[in-house]
Amino acid sequence: MWISVTLTSPEQIPLAAVGRGPITYRRSIIVGPRQIEFEDVALPEPGPHQVLVRVAAAALCTWEQRVYAGIDTWSYPLVGGHEFSGEVTAVGSGVAQPLAPGDQVAVAGLRRCGECWACRRGYDNVCDNQHAVTRQPGRPWGPSGFGQYALVDGYQVYRYPRAVSTLEAALAEPLACVLHDVKRFTPRRGDTAVIVGAGIMGLLHLAVLRSSGAVVVVSEPDPVRRAKALEMGADATIDPSTDEYVAAVHRLTDGRGASVTYVAIGAPSAIELAVQAAAKRGVVSVYASVHPRGTTIQVDPNVFHHKEVMLSGSLAQDHEDFLDAVWSIAHHTIDLKPLLSATFPLDDLAQAFAAAARPDTYRVFITPNTTISIPL
Ligand SMILES: [Zn+2]
Numbered sequence: 001m002w003i004s005v006t007l008t009s010p011e012q013i014p015l016a017a018v019g020r021g022p023i024t025y026r027r028s029i030i031v032g033p034r035q036i037e038f039e040d041v042a043l044p045e046p047g048p049h050q051v052l053v054r055v056a057a058a059a060l061c062t063w064e065q066r067v068y069a070g071i072d073t074w075s076y077p078l079v080g081g082h083e084f085s086g087e088v089t090a091v092g093s094g095v096a097q098p099l100a101p102g103d104q105v106a107v108a109g110l111r112r113c114g115e116c117w118a119c120r121r122g123y124d125n126v127c128d129n130q131h132a133v134t135r136q137p138g139r140p141w142g143p144s145g146f147g148q149y150a151l152v153d154g155y156q157v158y159r160y161p162r163a164v165s166t167l168e169a170a171l172a173e174p175l176a177c178v179l180h181d182v183k184r185f186t187p188r189r190g191d192t193a194v195i196v197g198a199g200i201m202g203l204l205h206l207a208v209l210r211s212s213g214a215v216v217v218v219s220e221p222d223p224v225r226r227a228k229a230l231e232m233g234a235d236a237t238i239d240p241s242t243d244e245y246v247a248a249v250h251r252l253t254d255g256r257g258a259s260v261t262y263v264a265i266g267a268p269s270a271i272e273l274a275v276q277a278a279a280k281r282g283v284v285s286v287y288a289s290v291h292p293r294g295t296t297i298q299v300d301p302n303v304f305h306h307k308e309v310m311l312s313g314s315l316a317q318d319h320e321d322f323l324d325a326v327w328s329i330a331h332h333t334i335d336l337k338p339l340l341s342a343t344f345p346l347d348d349l350a351q352a353f354a355a356a357a358r359p360d361t362y363r364v365f366i367t368p369n370t371t372i373s374i375p376l
């Protein structure tokens with residue numbers, strides 16, 4: 001199901017400087033499985049190198065969904081919301097980029113230190129210290145998009161060069177992750193790329209790959225999601241619940257196999273099958289995390305020798321991917337509208353989680369400063 005949405009927030013009035021704006025703001029805290037509390041807290045002033053952002057829209061990603069469902073329990077009490085857009089309201093001293101109150105921005109939720117070996121190598125998506133945020137026991141922490149304001153570091157903030165809808169603007173983070181994967185493993189023109197799973201991440205891969213010149217096949221057991229993939233431009237789909245996956249890939253590629261496979265679901269068997277269905281010099285990218293940690297898979301090592309198949313993966317995004325995502329959204333080179341499912345006000349976060357868990361939704365958003373919302 002896709003609900004059409006009003007793409008411009010009715011509250012796009014730049015807030016005045018902090019001193020003349022509100023002195024408190026509201027935020028949500030996930031304190032335990034299916035337990036959300038709301039609190040009004042003092043609006044902070046940005047310190048050196050910090051930026052205060054008034055949140056326009058924050059998407060519910062799988063991480064927050066797992067925390068809310070009680071699958072990930074390490075992060076309570078969490079102020080979730082790592083995929084969000086907003087408006088700059090105050091800029092601290094020493095922020096190097098030219099930011100001004102009223103600027104529309106996206107925020108990269110992941111932190112990175114800039115000093116570890118991975119950062120210095122240019123792999124800041126796998127920074128050693130991305131989780132080393134200062135957490136005080138029992139005190140709420142987190143990326144903060146599920147609140148009216150978020151205080152973030154200047155390097156996390158990306159300014160939109162031209163105004164875009166607040167919902168699309170909020171998808172810079174997941175789009176950057178997908179761009180990272182596709183840049184690492186790029187199909188050539190005429191290659192067949194297979195996306196396993198037509199959830200939000202699989203469909204974002206499809207949106208990115210549409211202009212690649214590759215034939216794009218989507219494997220997905222859910223008929224509604226398969227239809228969505230076709231609607232978004234997939235060249236073919238596979239129903240792995242009724243069709244044998246490896247045979248189907250071979251049938252669609254004149255027996256060659258898939259040149260690139262993006263496994264966008266956390267299923268070990270899907271990775272095993274993707275390796276079996278890979279073409280010569282084919283690449284399989286494990287895009288989704290597999291739970292529980294320590295899960296193993298079985299592959300015939302001869303595919304690496306005889307067919308030069310490569311099995312790899314990708315995680316999150318680096319600075320350059322984020323820049324690319326913001327540019328792509330600003331210039332409408334990638335159509336994200338089919339993935340916008342519904343919006344909810346901050347106080348309805350629980351209902352938003354319920355909506356996000358439905359198989360017929362893709363991205364569900366919280367709009368913490370707007371009273372108008374579009375439920376399912
Ligand atoms: Zn995310």
Ligand SMILES: [Zn+2]
Nearest residue numbers: 113116119127
């Ligand atoms: Zn680092």
